Amino acid sequence: MNATETLTFKEKLLVHFEQQLPTLNGDTTLRRDAALRFAAIGFPNRKTEDYKYINPEAVLKSGFGFRTEMMRGVTANDIKEFTLVKGAVVIVIINGIYNEELSITDHLGQGITVLGISEAMNSNEVAKQHYGKYAKSIADPFIALNTALNNGGVFIHIEKKVSNKVPIQILNISDNEVASFFQPRNLIVSEEFSEAIVIESYESIGPVKSFTNGVTEVFVAANAKLDHYRLQTEGDAAQQINTLNAAVCGNSLYNTYTFTLGGHFVRNNLNILFTEKNGEAHLYGLYPLTGSQIVDNHTVVDHAVPNCMSNELYKGVVNEKATAVFNGKIFVREDAQKTNAYQTNRNILLSDDASVYTKPQLEIYADDVKCSHGTSTGKVNEDAMFYLQARGIGKESARALLIRAFAEEVVDQVKIEELREYIDCRIDRILK
């Protein structure tokens, strides 16, 4: 019998770390500190406030290895099929590892650099300067774990004054032979006066279980603009903890769009920090859920400086036995006068077995601010149903029309038509 079989998953991870460390690029000290941090705190469980409604430990207990071999083998045709916007740059990450060969970078504009994160940490000064600054191991065990173990993912650098309208898609695909645990790590740096669109997408092939612990760090320099889309469309065998930490500088605009359209277990940690005055951020989210999906969106907007604006709109449609969690924290620090911060979370429950846990958390320490929050969870509006039926529209189509309309408020925010159509298509499929 293999000696490691009696170890807990946490212990296996630490053994794996020691074995891997000599082969991993980048700052060894940072990795060691991260591993120590993870060793000290371990996985969160139900007693951990931030992971109260979902239990990653229970999911991970069922056993995941670390092999990254492909099961079916991803082909150029797959990449074509998974490409969301025609003519986009497509960066392919398979089982957590950057695949340069399958990536499509022909349309990569001037002044934009794409490098595998491992290579970037060896050779790129900008990457070294920003890496680990916005997602810190101390904040969360999954960040610690990713920081210790990552060797996939990419670094994207958009240079000063570069305006790039061609979307850059980071296409993550799980195609694993055995149940595996992946740790992709991305870093996106938008320099001053630049403009770019990044789309992260998550796909899975085949029935083998996977668990992706992804961390993406984003730096939006002063006067820059970044639209950041995330489309999570994995299958039922896929689990994911997705951490996105962004630092937003002065006069810049950072928009995030999180569409959770698949995956059995998805936890999104989205943390946005304003570091200079007049920053603006929009956070949009949509999660239409079915089956026994568990989707948890935890967002934090930290108004650490004055005169910034944040606007958050998350919506969910929860069917069958699915569970949705929304936790939205907004901090307005003592100095952050003239802050505008808005948050809305709305949910429609379509079944008696579905659950929604929603919690807005506003902590405001400044006095000259405009902040609001609202949450609602309910069924489809009965008056609207009757109105539609009274015009000859059948009950089922009336319901579908209303749910679609509910979701459209978020989908409408997507600025790329092709992407909007694709999302609508996926939503229709889920709601059927």
Place this chain on the structure above:
Amino acid sequence: MISIKNLHASVDGKEILRGLNLEVKAGEVHAIMGPNGSGKSTLASVLAGKENYEVTAGEVTFNGKDLLDLSPENRAREGIFLAFQYPVEIPGVSNINFLKTAINEIRTYKNLPPIEPKAFLAMVKEKQKLVELDGKLTGRSVNEGFSGGEKKRNEIFQMAMLEPTLAILDETDSGLDIDALRIVANGVNQLRDPKRSFILVTHYQRLLDYIVPDFVHVLYNGRIVKSGPKELALELEEKGYDWLKSESVEA
């Protein structure tokens, strides 16, 4: 067209309609008047099939069919149209998409193919003129951000599009200024047809100056206590409802 016999209906266990009888023939316009709480709007809702209204006795036959046996959507497909007293705002559903869906579901029910997009748009253009509805409004979400008058005009516009055989107007005049009232009434009058009947539910005689009914009925305590020609409305305007209340108590 429609025959209502001894209709009893309750909301939350409280009986509102208590043996209502009404017969409407093709092409006729009937006005139902009465004081607040007499059951006017309940009658409109029961005929359209609103869920929380429970029919406890009586029968309603619509063109030979048992109306009470039909779902709200099938009543609409059979030709009943309710112009709502309070039209519902439905953000995210465009007026156009909504109407097209409605028309096509009605056509499917009648074993007709879906309407040609071109014919549909031509129809929209023509019918919105009827109630002087701004083309921009038809492109927006159903009733969202519409003024009270625009909402009521939109109801009549929908009626014109769906071409019902029986239209029930539930206090369509409420909340309308005189100009809006004239536009709405004008729209309704243009839709009058020997094959189409109307039930006008109203609290005030004012509407009947513009849409002249064939018959006027007074509803009180869930029953029709008096029926007469259009002149009855004027009498009600003059005397109020009190004289009828005492009359019905005696009866």
